[in-house]
Amino acid sequence: MEAVSGGTGDDEEQQLQQPAAATAATQPVRRVIPPELPMGWTQMGPVSTDLAPADRIHYPWDVVEEGTAGGIEFPPPDQEMIVVGTAGQKITRMGGDLLAVKCGEDLRQLVLRSHLLTKMDGLGGFKNLKLLELYDNQIEALEGLDDGEDGRPGSTLATLDMSYNVIREMAPVRLCTNLTELYLAQNKIKFISGLKNLTQLRKVDLGANRIRVIPEEELAGLDSLEELWLGKNKIEAIGGLANLTKLKRLDVQANRLTRIENLTAQVDTLEELYLSHNGIDDEGASCETGLALPFSRLTTIDMSRNRMTSARPFAHLLALEDLWLSGNRIENFEAIEPLSALGQRDGACLEGIYLEMNPVADDFEYRKRLASMIPSLTKIDADVIGGNPGGGDRMGQMIARMRELQEAAVQRAKAQEAEQGQELEHTVEGPVDASKNNGS
Numbered sequence: 095m096e097a098v099s100g101g102t103g104d105d106e107e108q109q110l111q112q113p114a115a116a117t118a119a120t121q122p123v124r125r126v127i128p129p130e131l132p133m134g135w136t137q138m139g140p141v142s143t144d145l146a147p148a149d150r151i152h153y154p155w156d157v158v159e160e161g162t163a164g165g166i167e168f169p170p171p172d173q174e175m176i177v178v179g180t181a182g183q184k185i186t187r188m189g190g191d192l193l194a195v196k197c198g199e200d201l202r203q204l205v206l207r208s209h210l211l212t213k214m215d216g217l218g219g220f221k222n223l224k225l226l227e228l229y230d231n232q233i234e235a236l237e238g239l240d241d242g243e244d245g246r247p248g249s250t251l252a253t254l255d256m257s258y259n260v261i262r263e264m265a266p267v268r269l270c271t272n273l274t275e276l277y278l279a280q281n282k283i284k285f286i287s288g289l290k291n292l293t294q295l296r297k298v299d300l301g302a303n304r305i306r307v308i309p310e311e312e313l314a315g316l317d318s319l320e321e322l323w324l325g326k327n328k329i330e331a332i333g334g335l336a337n338l339t340k341l342k343r344l345d346v347q348a349n350r351l352t353r354i355e356n357l358t359a360q361v362d363t364l365e366e367l368y369l370s371h372n373g374i375d376d377e378g379a380s381c382e383t384g385l386a387l388p389f390s391r392l393t394t395i396d397m398s399r400n401r402m403t404s405a406r407p408f409a410h411l412l413a414l415e416d417l418w419l420s421g422n423r424i425e426n427f428e429a430i431e432p433l434s435a436l437g438q439r440d441g442a443c444l445e446g447i448y449l450e451m452n453p454v455a456d457d458f459e460y461r462k463r464l465a466s467m468i469p470s471l472t473k474i475d476a477d478v479i480g481g482n483p484g485g486g487d488r489m490g491q492m493i494a495r496m497r498e499l500q501e502a503a504v505q506r507a508k509a510q511e512a513e514q515g516q517e518l519e520h521t522v523e524g525p526v527d528a529s530k531n532n533g534s
Contacts, residue, residue: 157183174203185209194219214238227255236266302326310334354384370398379407404429421451446473
């Protein structure tokens with residue numbers, strides 16, 4: 095098959111002007127083989143002075159090299175098609191229904207990441223598509239999920255990743271009734287919608303949007319949800335989580351929170367809580383429906399960059415392993431003292447604490463006093479510590495063992511040196527005695 099690397103010509107202009115379906119029906123689709131040096135992303139088509147930039151289009155099969163190692167064949171092997179446009183030519187159109195024709199209806203994974211796509215076309219006819227990723231494009235709307243008489247790709251999808259686009263409305267995800275993972279981070283979404291009937295969802299990422307409210311009516315049916323990521327929005331209150339009884343990870347960092355509340359349903363499931371870059375103070379962290387609850391599995395809390403003046407709201411969390419309090423307003427060790435009980439009891443779990451950019455971190459003996467106060471610590475501000483007085487200091491035990499091994503190696507070296515000295519002395523003295531005997 096002839097490969098086109100650039101240039102102009104009557105045949106080529108006629109092909110570009112023909113409808114895509116007519117071209118596929120009358121002749122093989124022409125493909126562009128990129129040159130050895132990647133073509134700049136701004137060059138979106140065959141070089142031609144007769145074509146306006148808007149008319150220079152690339153389909154998926156135009157930007158991959160056919161029939162070579164590392165290239166993508168049509169139909170793709172192993173039921174997957176992955177084209178990442180971080181270098182070289184960028185895909186500008188998915189190709190109408192030609193994509194299904196060229197890839198086959200059994201395609202399982204379709205990944206077109208970091209291109210210049212503005213529309214979700216070409217999905218009609220796929221009957222077994224499990225993963226669709228159009229991450230980092232310029233797509234304005236979720237569409238094509240119910241296209242095709244026989245194939246409706248939305249109903250078969252398990253994973254949908256549309257992060258880093260310009261989508262404003264997420265309601266069409268309701269068509270993806272078998273979704274287990276949904277990624278819509280870094281878009282322009284204002285309202286959470288379309289989720290209420292997606293009962294198989296386990297992970298939802300809606301970070302970096304424009305969401306202000308967590309609606310309970312949308313989350314009420316998500317009985318299987320384990321991870322909810324809502325960082326970098328405009329949320330003013332935690333709510334709507336009453337039915338999320340399997341939630342393990344909750345991220346509401348970089349929002350507008352002043353209180354931690356409405357987590358009663360997660361008291362026996364929550365493992366990680368991320369609330370950095372908010373406006374939460376000691377009172378807001380001690381709400382009866384928030385951190386005052388006896389969370390049995392909560393191991394990680396990130397409260398960096400808030401308005402905390404004390405560690406007291408965390409002193410009862412017996413499973414706590416890592417506590418992030420960087421960039422708060424903790425001034426002295428008395429404010430940290432409540433955590434000492436977590437580090438001194440049998441089976442203590444607290445291993446890491448982060449207090450940099452607090453006034454207390456300016457103390458000359460900051461690390462030494464913290465290590466003495468909380469013997470179970472192995473990390474202070476991400477730095478591993480050794481020599482703690484507590485028996486829970488595994489790093490101190492490792493260092494002591496290394497010193498024992500080093501001392502043993504030194505003693506062996508000295509013994510070998512002494513043994514070699516004795517052998518040398520015997521070798522020198524032996525011939526002298528013999529010569530004396532021969533001369534007598």
